[in-house]
Amino acid sequence: MVSIIQSPLVQHDAKQVLLPSPFHPRIEQHCLVKNWMSWNGYQTARVYDTLASEYFAIRSSCSVMDLTPMEKYRISGPDALSFLNRLVVRDVSALKPNRVTYVVWCNDEGKVLDDGTIFHLHQGEYRLCSQHHQLDWLLISSLGMDVSIVEETHEVAALAVQGPTAYSVLSAAGFDGLDQLKPFGILHTQLDGFEVMVSRTGYTGDLGYELWTNPSNALALWDALFGVKQRGLYDLRCIGLDALEMVRIEAGFIMPGDDFNTAETTVRAGHDRSPFEIGLGWVVNFDKPHFTGKQALLREKDRPIERRLVKLAVEGNKPPVDSFLYDGKKGRRIGTIKTQIWSPILKANLAMADVEYRNGKLPVQIWAEIYYQKELEWQVTWAQCRISDVPFWTHPRRSATPPQNC
Amino acid sequence: MQHYDTIIIGAGHNGLICATYLAKKGQRVLLLEASETLGGLAATREFHPGFKAAVAHTVSHFSAKVARDLNLTAHGFDSPMVPMPTVGLNAAGEHVVLTGIGVDAEIIGVSAEDAASYRQYRQLLQRFVELLEPFWLKTMPRVGDTRWSSLLTFAQLGLKMRLLGKQDMGEFMRLAMLPARDLMDENFDSELLKAVLSWDGLIGSKMAPRSPNASVLTLLYRMSGELGGAHAIPSGGIESLVQALYSAATASGVEVKIGARVGRILIQGNSDGLKTTGVELADGEQINAARVVSSTDPQRTFLELVGVENLEIEFTNRIRRLRCDGYVAKLHLALDGLPNFTGLAKPDGRMIIAVDMDAIEFAFDDAKYGGYSQQPVMEIVVPSLRHESLAPEGKHVLSAHVMYVPYKLKGGWTEDARAALCQRVIDTVAVYAPQIKAQILHSELLTPQDLEQTHQVTGGHWHHGELSVDQMLMMRPTYEAAQYSTPIPGLYLCGAGSHPGGGLMGGPGHNAARKILE
Structure with missing residues (x-):
C-alpha cells in the first residue's frame, strides 16, 4: 500500500513568474540591489546589498538566509x-x-x-x-x-541563521534551551506562542541553526530575529546565494549538479559519479543489509574508480574559472575545475575539481591553466594547485556544546 | 535443519525440468509446489465428478531435446506425437482443414491459389523456424556483455541470417514484427484461412491481427519442434507428460513436496552484498539451500517472495511494469456424448472459431476497453477423444481457450459476469454444434482472474508476462534478470517469464539449469 497525499497547489498570480516566499514582504525591503534569481521556482536573492558585507556577516557576525525553497x-x-x-x-x-x-x-x-x-x-x-x-x-x-x-516544500517556512553570534542572536530573540542542542540535533520549541523547530545544522562550517515553522508564522519569526538588531544587541544581515556559495566551498560542502553531474541528468556514459568518486565514500554503509546501488558500489572494489572530486587550493590571485587541470605546466590534461571562489578569510582561490584517480592514487602534481582578462585582452597563466583532504575552513565553534558565548 | 543445494519453487513443467537436470548432475534438489497437484497450468483436475481437464489442453512445441535428455519416453510420454488437424470452423460446414507437418502440410477447403500459396508460405516460415530454432534453447547474451560466448551467440544469429540468402534475410527482417493481418493479406484470399493461420501468433497475448509487435515471432516460436506448429494430445493426455516429468524428477533424486506454499525467499545481506539462503513456507518452516530457483512468475517472485526491500529501485520498477494481464479464459464442458459439429465427421481436430480476422480484431477491441466480445473467438478441442480417462465411458470433455477475455473486467468478475460470458461462449459454440446444449452436464468458465487464483500466476497470464518484443529474448522478463540469474546472488528464474517463454516447451527450465550448472 502506498498512500500519496497531494500537496495543495500553491496559489499565485500567473503573471508572477517566480513564487514569493512567505518571508518575501521582508526580503523585498532588505534586497537593495534587486538581484533576483530562481531557486526551485522561488524568487530568491543572489545578493542583498554587497557580497562582501554578506560574506563577512556569515564569517564574523550573524547571517539570515531564506531556506524555504529547499525541497x-x-x-x-x-x-x-x-x-x-x-x-x-x-x-x-x-x-x-x-x-x-x-x-x-x-x-x-x-x-x-x-x-x-x-x-x-x-x-x-x-x-x-x-x-x-x-x-x-x-x-x-x-x-x-x-x-x-x-x-512539504511550500508548507514549511525555513530560515538559516548562521555565524559566530548565531546562538546569541537566537537567545536574544527569545529562543530557550539552545545551549544543550548539539550539532545535528533538533529542538521542538515555541517562540511568542507559535511552534518553531530548531535544528543545529547548516552549510557554512561555522556555528549555525536552521529554523522551521508554518508559513503563517514566517513574518513573526523574521521580526523576532531582526528585533535583536533593532534593539542594538547584535548585527545580523540577510545573505543571498552568492555569499552562500563562498562559504560552502570554504567549508568543503559539495553541490550536486554543480560539482558533479547527477545521475538523472547524465546522458553520456561515464559522466555520472558514485559516492566514492565525489569523496563521499565515508557515508556509504556496506554493513546494512541492502540499499539501492549497493551491489554496483561493491563492484567498485574490483573495478576501482578512475575519477575523484577534490578540494583544490589554487595559487595566486587569478580566478581559475572553468580551468583545465594538467599533471604539469603544459603537461597532460587530467581534470577540470567545477566551481571556485576567492576566499577572503583564507586569502586564497579555492575550488572543487574533478581529477584523474589512477590506481587508487590522486595526481602528484596539478597545474591549472587560467585564462583571465586584462583591459579586455585575454592572458593565460599557470598556477600550481594543492589538494586539501580536510575542509579549507572550519571552526571549533561549529561543534562546541554549549556554544561559546560570542 | 535440512539443507539442499537447490530449492525450486513451483512444480510446473519448467520447475520439474530444471529440477531434474540439476538432480541428474548430483545436486540435492527440493521442489516445492503450493497446490496439491503437479504441472501448473498443465495440471489435470476434476471439474465435475468423473470429468477432468487441464488448462493447457494440447502440446505443440515441447522440446525434443528435453524429452531426449530426460528420457521421457521411458517415463511414459509418447513422443513424437500424432498431430491433430487444425480446423477453421464454418457454420455451414464448409471448413478449412490443415493437416500434416512441414512440407507434407496439406490444406482442404480453399481455392487452388490459396493452397499453392499455403505451401510456399509454409516453406518460407519453415526456413525462419530453423533459423531461430537453436536460440530458444540458448541463454540470450546480456546487453553490454562482451564475453566470447555471448558475442558468439550474436555472431551465430547474424551468420544464420546471412546464410538465408539476401532475399530471405530481407524477408525475415521485414516479417519478424509485421502485423499478422499484413502477412495474411499478402498471401491468401480465404478470410477463414487467414483467421486460422493468424491465430497461433496471437493466442495467449494481448495482440490482434492488426497489432504490430511480435505475433510472427511468437508464431515462429510455436512452430519450433517436431510438430511444426501443429498441436497434439499425447495418448495418455497432458497428464502423461506431467507424470513423465515427475517420474523423471523423482528417479533422478528430486524431492517433491506438494501443498508447500512458499511465503518468502530468504535473503541475507551483509557487507559482501545479498545472498539467497533458502525459503520460508507459509506455515513458517524455514528450509535452507545454496540457491533458490523460482518457476513462478517474475512479479510474484520479486515483489511478493523476495520483497522490494531487497531489490534495487529501478529494477523493482521494471518488474512492476511488466505487462502480465492475461486475456484468455478457459471453458470446460462435461458432455453427455460426443459433440457433433456441422460438417465434421469427428471433432478430433483443433477447431478454431473465428470467421475472419476482423472477428478476432473486434473481439480484441472489446477487451482493450475492459469488456468482452459478444462474438467470442476461441480454440476448441475434445481431449477425451484422445485421452479416454478424462470422462466416463461414452461421455466427453470439451475444452476451449476463449480469447480476449480481460483480466480486469469493467465492473469486476462477479458471478453474474462469469455466468453471462459462459452462456455467450456456449451459444457461440452451438452455432457450429447445434445439438451441444442438450449434451451439457456441467460447464465451467475460468477467467484470467480465476487462473491467477488457482494457479498462483500473476494476471492469470499463460506466459507469466506478455510475450512481446519489449519482454522477449535478452529483455525477458527484464534486463539484469534475463539470463536466469537475478540481481540477487543465489536466486534464479526458470519459469515462462524467462526466455524463451511459456507454452509447454520446457526452454526456460532447460536453459536455467544449464546456466546454474555453468
Whole structure:
C-alpha cells in the first residue's frame, strides 16, 4: 500500500513568474540591489546589498538566509524506515528521533542522484531535504511499501541563521534551551506562542541553526530575529546565494549538479559519479543489509574508480574559472575545475575539481591553466594547485556544546 | 535443519525440468509446489465428478531435446506425437482443414491459389523456424556483455541470417514484427484461412491481427519442434507428460513436496552484498539451500517472495511494469456424448472459431476497453477423444481457450459476469454444434482472474508476462534478470517469464539449469 497525499497547489498570480516566499514582504525591503534569481521556482536573492558585507556577516557576525525553497518531503508510515534505508547509502536505523544526518542516494548503478539531509522529527516520522526535486524518484522508490510521501516544500517556512553570534542572536530573540542542542540535533520549541523547530545544522562550517515553522508564522519569526538588531544587541544581515556559495566551498560542502553531474541528468556514459568518486565514500554503509546501488558500489572494489572530486587550493590571485587541470605546466590534461571562489578569510582561490584517480592514487602534481582578462585582452597563466583532504575552513565553534558565548 | 543445494519453487513443467537436470548432475534438489497437484497450468483436475481437464489442453512445441535428455519416453510420454488437424470452423460446414507437418502440410477447403500459396508460405516460415530454432534453447547474451560466448551467440544469429540468402534475410527482417493481418493479406484470399493461420501468433497475448509487435515471432516460436506448429494430445493426455516429468524428477533424486506454499525467499545481506539462503513456507518452516530457483512468475517472485526491500529501485520498477494481464479464459464442458459439429465427421481436430480476422480484431477491441466480445473467438478441442480417462465411458470433455477475455473486467468478475460470458461462449459454440446444449452436464468458465487464483500466476497470464518484443529474448522478463540469474546472488528464474517463454516447451527450465550448472 502506498498512500500519496497531494500537496495543495500553491496559489499565485500567473503573471508572477517566480513564487514569493512567505518571508518575501521582508526580503523585498532588505534586497537593495534587486538581484533576483530562481531557486526551485522561488524568487530568491543572489545578493542583498554587497557580497562582501554578506560574506563577512556569515564569517564574523550573524547571517539570515531564506531556506524555504529547499525541497522538503515528509516521510512517514509503517515502512518509513525501511523505505529510507533502501533509498540512501547511509544506515538510517541509527538515526534517533530529534537527530539529523547527511545522506546521498544512488540509482541502481550506484551513481549519485542527489544529496540531502534526513531529519528524524518524531519517532517514525522523517523529513528529507534535497538539493533537487526528488518527488518522482521518491514515489518510484515507495512502490510496494506502506509509506506516505508528502512534498512539504511550500508548507514549511525555513530560515538559516548562521555565524559566530548565531546562538546569541537566537537567545536574544527569545529562543530557550539552545545551549544543550548539539550539532545535528533538533529542538521542538515555541517562540511568542507559535511552534518553531530548531535544528543545529547548516552549510557554512561555522556555528549555525536552521529554523522551521508554518508559513503563517514566517513574518513573526523574521521580526523576532531582526528585533535583536533593532534593539542594538547584535548585527545580523540577510545573505543571498552568492555569499552562500563562498562559504560552502570554504567549508568543503559539495553541490550536486554543480560539482558533479547527477545521475538523472547524465546522458553520456561515464559522466555520472558514485559516492566514492565525489569523496563521499565515508557515508556509504556496506554493513546494512541492502540499499539501492549497493551491489554496483561493491563492484567498485574490483573495478576501482578512475575519477575523484577534490578540494583544490589554487595559487595566486587569478580566478581559475572553468580551468583545465594538467599533471604539469603544459603537461597532460587530467581534470577540470567545477566551481571556485576567492576566499577572503583564507586569502586564497579555492575550488572543487574533478581529477584523474589512477590506481587508487590522486595526481602528484596539478597545474591549472587560467585564462583571465586584462583591459579586455585575454592572458593565460599557470598556477600550481594543492589538494586539501580536510575542509579549507572550519571552526571549533561549529561543534562546541554549549556554544561559546560570542 | 535440512539443507539442499537447490530449492525450486513451483512444480510446473519448467520447475520439474530444471529440477531434474540439476538432480541428474548430483545436486540435492527440493521442489516445492503450493497446490496439491503437479504441472501448473498443465495440471489435470476434476471439474465435475468423473470429468477432468487441464488448462493447457494440447502440446505443440515441447522440446525434443528435453524429452531426449530426460528420457521421457521411458517415463511414459509418447513422443513424437500424432498431430491433430487444425480446423477453421464454418457454420455451414464448409471448413478449412490443415493437416500434416512441414512440407507434407496439406490444406482442404480453399481455392487452388490459396493452397499453392499455403505451401510456399509454409516453406518460407519453415526456413525462419530453423533459423531461430537453436536460440530458444540458448541463454540470450546480456546487453553490454562482451564475453566470447555471448558475442558468439550474436555472431551465430547474424551468420544464420546471412546464410538465408539476401532475399530471405530481407524477408525475415521485414516479417519478424509485421502485423499478422499484413502477412495474411499478402498471401491468401480465404478470410477463414487467414483467421486460422493468424491465430497461433496471437493466442495467449494481448495482440490482434492488426497489432504490430511480435505475433510472427511468437508464431515462429510455436512452430519450433517436431510438430511444426501443429498441436497434439499425447495418448495418455497432458497428464502423461506431467507424470513423465515427475517420474523423471523423482528417479533422478528430486524431492517433491506438494501443498508447500512458499511465503518468502530468504535473503541475507551483509557487507559482501545479498545472498539467497533458502525459503520460508507459509506455515513458517524455514528450509535452507545454496540457491533458490523460482518457476513462478517474475512479479510474484520479486515483489511478493523476495520483497522490494531487497531489490534495487529501478529494477523493482521494471518488474512492476511488466505487462502480465492475461486475456484468455478457459471453458470446460462435461458432455453427455460426443459433440457433433456441422460438417465434421469427428471433432478430433483443433477447431478454431473465428470467421475472419476482423472477428478476432473486434473481439480484441472489446477487451482493450475492459469488456468482452459478444462474438467470442476461441480454440476448441475434445481431449477425451484422445485421452479416454478424462470422462466416463461414452461421455466427453470439451475444452476451449476463449480469447480476449480481460483480466480486469469493467465492473469486476462477479458471478453474474462469469455466468453471462459462459452462456455467450456456449451459444457461440452451438452455432457450429447445434445439438451441444442438450449434451451439457456441467460447464465451467475460468477467467484470467480465476487462473491467477488457482494457479498462483500473476494476471492469470499463460506466459507469466506478455510475450512481446519489449519482454522477449535478452529483455525477458527484464534486463539484469534475463539470463536466469537475478540481481540477487543465489536466486534464479526458470519459469515462462524467462526466455524463451511459456507454452509447454520446457526452454526456460532447460536453459536455467544449464546456466546454474555453468
